Amino acid sequence: MPMEPFTTVTGTAAAIPLPNIDTDVIMPKQFLKGIDRSGLGEGAFHDLRFDAAGRERPEFVLNRPGWRDAAFLVVGPNFGCGSSREHAVWGLKQRGVRALLGTSFAGIFFDNCARNGLLALTLDPTTVTMLMEVAAQPEPAGLTVDLAGGTIATSDGRCWSFAIDAGRREALLHGRDHIATTLTRTESITDFEAGHRMRVPWLP
Numbered sequence: 001m002p003m004e005p006f007t008t009v010t011g012t013a014a015a016i017p018l019p020n021i022d023t024d025v026i027m028p029k030q031f032l033k034g035i036d037r038s039g040l041g042e043g044a045f046h047d048l049r050f051d052a053a054g055r056e057r058p059e060f061v062l063n064r065p066g067w068r069d070a071a072f073l074v075v076g077p078n079f080g081c082g083s084s085r086e087h088a089v090w091g092l093k094q095r096g097v098r099a100l101l102g103t104s105f106a107g108i109f110f111d112n113c114a115r116n117g118l119l120a121l122t123l124d125p126t127t128v129t130m131l132m133e134v135a136a137q138p139e140p141a142g143l144t145v146d147l148a149g150g151t152i153a154t155s156d157g158r159c160w161s162f163a164i165d166a167g168r169r170e171a172l173l174h175g176r177d178h179i180a181t182t183l184t185r186t187e188s189i190t191d192f193e194a195g196h197r198m199r200v201p202w203l204p
Contacts, residue, residue: 003116003117003175003176003177004117004175005172005173005174005175006098006099006117006119006145006147006172006173006175007146007147007148007173008144008145008146008147008148008149009071009098009099009144009145009147010071010142010143010144010145011069011070011071011072011098011142011143012066012067012069012070012071012072012140012141012142012143013070013071013072013073013074013101013131013134013135013141013142013143014061014062014067014070014072014073014074014135015061015073015074015132015135015136016061016073016074016075016076017074017075017076017132017136018076019076019077019078020076020077020078020081021075021076021078021079021080021081022080022081022082022083022106023080023081023082023083023084023085023087023088023106023109024082024083025045025047025048025082026044026045026080026088026091026092027040027043027044027085027087027088027090027091028043028046028047030043031043031046031087031091032085032087037087037090037094039094040087040090040091040094041091041093041094041095041096043087043091044088044091044092044094044095045060045062048060048062049062049063062095066139066140067140069095069096070096070097071096071097071098071099071143072097072098072099072100072101072135072143072145073092073097073099073100073101074101074102074128074131074132074134074135075100075101075102076102077102077103077104078104078105078106079100079102079104079105079106079109080105080106080108080109080110080112080113080120081106081109082106084108084109084112086112086115086116088109088112089109089112089113089115089116089118090116092118093116093117093118097118098118098119098145099118099119099120099121099145100113100118100119100120100121101121101123101128101131101152102120102121102122102123102128103122103123103124103125103128104122105120105122110122114168114171114172115177116177117172117175117177119145119147119172121145121152121162121164123160123162127152127160127162130158130160131143131152131160134154134158141154141155142154142155143155147164147169147172147173148173150162150163150164
């Protein structure tokens with residue numbers, strides 16, 4: 001399905017430095033009962049955002065004024081480990097998260113991000129440490145992520161470069177999922193099929 005293209009995005013960065021945040025923390029199991037994707041934004045980080053009585057935890061960054069609508073999350077290592085629930089990515093997107101910045105992500109979660117238009121950037125530890133410091137400042141700090149240029153910049157002029165797989169980059173820039181990406185290659189697929197039939201005509 002069509003996705004929102006990611007070209008250059010500016011927004012607030014929130015720091016969530018805990019390591020090994022799994023998909024049950026990102027999207028608790030009680031929010032997986034629906035038959036569609038609606039309402040998953042409310043479930044994202046639910047048990048970090050609310051206590052057992054349903055009261056907001058004021059110390060959690062996404063409950064704090066200025067960070068509630070953070071576009072970027074600077075996260076701890078091995079983010080998205082655990083079960084392969086795609087709902088975790090859907091919920092983050094519904095909360096308005098456009099990119100995750102960290103040193104490492106669980107493999108299936110990383111792939112789910114790419115399939116659903118959520119930019120997950122694997123960065124070196126030094127860069128993540130500096131971005132974590134920016135995001136953890138007493139006042140909300142803005143970042144600009146330029147996917148085409150491969151840069152992350154702060155409002156005070158600091159800038160870092162990043163690399164990303166070319167195929168994922170193009171899909172995100174144009175807002176294409178895997179099906180849409182395949183459809184852009186229809187002519188090549190048709191040519192291959194015609195040539196294949198000529199080379200091996202005995203196959204169905």
